[in-house]
Amino acid sequence: MAIAMSKTREQYPLSTKKVLKKTLAGTFIWSILLLVICIPLSIVFATSSTGLANYLIPAAIGVIFFLLIIIVLIYSYQWWYYNVYFYDLTPDYIVIKKGPITPREITIPYERIQDIYVDQDILDRLFGLYDVHLSSATISSGMEAHIDGVEKPAADGLRQLLLQTVGDRISKNRPQANPPQTNPVTPA
Amino acid sequence: MIYPQLINYIQTQLTQGVTKEVIINTLLNIGWQRSDIDEAFNNLSNPPVVPPQNNLAAQNRPITENDYPVQFTWIYKTMVPLIFVVFFSILLLLFGFINYYLIFLILYSPIHFIITILRRNNFHYLIDARFMILKQGIISKQERNIPYGVIQNVFVRQDLFDRIFGLSSLAVENAAQGAGAKERVTKIFGMTVTNTKKQEAEMIGFKGNKASVPGLKREDAETLKSIILDRIKQNPIEDSQSGL
Numbered sequence: 096m097a098i099a100m101s102k103t104r105e106q107y108p109l110s111t112k113k114v115l116k117k118t119l120a121g122t123f124i125w126s127i128l129l130l131v132i133c134i135p136l137s138i139v140f141a142t143s144s145t146g147l148a149n150y151l152i153p154a155a156i157g158v159i160f161f162l163l164i165i166i167v168l169i170y171s172y173q174w175w176y177y178n179v180y181f182y183d184l185t186p187d188y189i190v191i192k193k194g195p196i197t198p199r200e201i202t203i204p205y206e207r208i209q210d211i212y213v214d215q216d217i218l219d220r221l222f223g224l225y226d227v228h229l230s231s232a233t234i235s236s237g238m239e240a241h242i243d244g245v246e247k248p249a250a251d252g253l254r255q256l257l258l259q260t261v262g263d264r265i266s267k268n269r270p271q272a273n274p275p276q277t278n279p280v281t282p283a
Numbered sequence: 284m285i286y287p288q289l290i291n292y293i294q295t296q297l298t299q300g301v302t303k304e305v306i307i308n309t310l311l312n313i314g315w316q317r318s319d320i321d322e323a324f325n326n327l328s329n330p331p332v333v334p335p336q337n338n339l340a341a342q343n344r345p346i347t348e349n350d351y352p353v354q355f356t357w358i359y360k361t362m363v364p365l366i367f368v369v370f371f372s373i374l375l376l377l378f379g380f381i382n383y384y385l386i387f388l389i390l391y392s393p394i395h396f397i398i399t400i401l402r403r404n405n406f407h408y409l410i411d412a413r414f415m416i417l418k419q420g421i422i423s424k425q426e427r428n429i430p431y432g433v434i435q436n437v438f439v440r441q442d443l444f445d446r447i448f449g450l451s452s453l454a455v456e457n458a459a460q461g462a463g464a465k466e467r468v469t470k471i472f473g474m475t476v477t478n479t480k481k482q483e484a485e486m487i488g489f490k491g492n493k494a495s496v497p498g499l500k501r502e503d504a505e506t507l508k509s510i511i512l513d514r515i516k517q518n519p520i521e522d523s524q525s526g527l
Contacts, residue, residue, distance in 0.1 A: 187516050188512060196446075197441060198440070200438065200439040200440065201436055202439075203435070204516070206519065231435035231456075232457075232458035233456045233458060239436075
């Protein structure tokens with residue numbers, strides 16, 4: 096399906112490595128989950144007196160197969176997520192829209208942006224990705240308004256662009272932008 | 284913006300025979316914005332009748348929930364999960380699995396239906412030129428006025444059942460107390476594990492720092508969002524506290 100494109104996304108694109116990173120993270124969690132479930136079960140089966148011990152190897156193959164299916168599902172979901180991810184810096188506000196199944200969109204006017212920070216978690220460091228977070232004065236904006244999975248040039252560019260735009264916005268508001276209210280002078 | 288005194292000046296100048304270019308240059312030299320000059324020229328034939336202080340009102344008539352109503356299908360949408368649970372509980376009860384909680388749930392569901400209808404009927408919003416006025420409350424009435432300058436974020440969301448019913452939900456947040464203090468996010472190796480999204484019951488009205496209008500038609504939500512963003516832009520706060 097088509098990528099949700101915008102001018103900002105063309106300039107500072109989301110990296111495709113993000114899909115890999117999310118897939119890896121999901122795989123990791125699922126494999127830990129399966130290990131936690133399967134190892135005690137397999138010990139129970141192996142030590143049981145009935146012939147359940149013979150089923151261990153087919154069961155292990157079944158579990159690995161299940162894991163592979165899960166990896167494929169996670170990978171396709173992450174690609175879908177990557178395609179539907181939309182962010183745009185319009186002249187007045189920034190809009191970020193994410194979520195293939197349950198779309199969530201947040202719009203923050205530039206004057207309300209309180210801070211901009213960029214971070215990396217451990218898997219991000221592996222792939223060389225960054226998360227750019229924006230927040231306004233609410234807690235939920237800090238969680239929702241972020242563009243994650245951009246590479247360094249895009250992260251720096253976004254940060255610079257945002258700081259510059261917010262700075263311009265705020266300094267424009269300080270001197271009165273309204274025209275003089277006095278009646279115009281009649282020409283001589 | 285439309286400035287009636289500017290329009291009057293231009294009209295008198297034109298009747299005196301001054302050319303348009305000279306008028307424009309004069310006005311630009313003393314500090315008028317080109318956009319305002321052009322708009323005044325466009326409004327020469329029908330000048331606005333409102334006095335200058337209220338010239339915004341002509342463009343911004345108050346918008347109420349009658350223009351963009353909460354659809355009745357939203358009530359059905361909120362009932363759908365409950366209906367599943369009730370159906371399941373009835374099955375369990377038929378199989379002899381008696382549990383008082385299940386019985387309570389079954390008896391409560393029509394009450395929930397009625398309460399949701401009452402909530403929707405008692406929720407009113409008015410989008411005025413300078414404030415947003417929200418009223419809610421079935422038995423005890425509450426009213427809240429939110430100036431546009433304090434609106435921090437605008438959210439538009441759809442969950443799974445919203446997509447099926449063609450609805451969308453709009454929420455506006457300011458920086459008031461109770462700003463979502465119970466929301467916690469834990470990240471494990473980059474995967475966000477949070478238990479707050481699922482427990483977020485969809486509410487109609489305002490609570491804490493959030494005012495939410497669910498159950499709007501998709502296009503209505505987008506239109507309302509652009510109206511609110513427009514008002515935010517027209518009502519800038521003079522003193523920014525961002526510190527940048």
